[in-house]
Amino acid sequence: MTAPAAPALKRTTVRVFRGVDPAAPRFDEYEVPYEDGASVLDALTWIRAHLDSSIAFRYSCVNANACKECMVRVDGKVGYACTERLKDSGVTVEPLKNKRLIRDLVTDIVPPKETLAAAQMRDDGPAKG
Numbered sequence: 001m002t003a004p005a006a007p008a009l010k011r012t013t014v015r016v017f018r019g020v021d022p023a024a025p026r027f028d029e030y031e032v033p034y035e036d037g038a039s040v041l042d043a044l045t046w047i048r049a050h051l052d053s054s055i056a057f058r059y060s061c062v063n064a065n066a067c068k069e070c071m072v073r074v075d076g077k078v079g080y081a082c083t084e085r086l087k088d089s090g091v092t093v094e095p096l097k098n099k100r101l102i103r104d105l106v107t108d109i110v111p112p113k114e115t116l117a118a119a120q121m122r123d124d125g126p127a128k129g
């Protein structure tokens, strides 16, 4: 008895915003193998492991849709990279527009009152009591 053959993987193109200047968009294109149901985050992690280790993106919970750190724009719409699905026609992945861009797909998601500088300002302020 032999195991059934694994289905051949499909391939699609993932266009990824690169750089640190949202006013000068640059995109790199990667061809990735995938199965139906694979997520954009699956593609990004595959790209980083196999094609380009310099690509910057953020995630934490991996498909639990709990951390919200993987939020990006996929084909112009805001979504979670871990739940957005790849498709045969390809996808374009960009950083959020309403957050400060750090690099590639990583934006500053820390609420302003929770930054290290804000915490230090609170700690260094006048003593109370």
Ligand code: FES
Pocket: 059, 060, 061, 062, 063, 064, 065, 066, 067, 068, 069, 070, 071, 080, 081, 082, 083
């Ligand atoms: S990786 Fe946590 S919500 Fe997407």
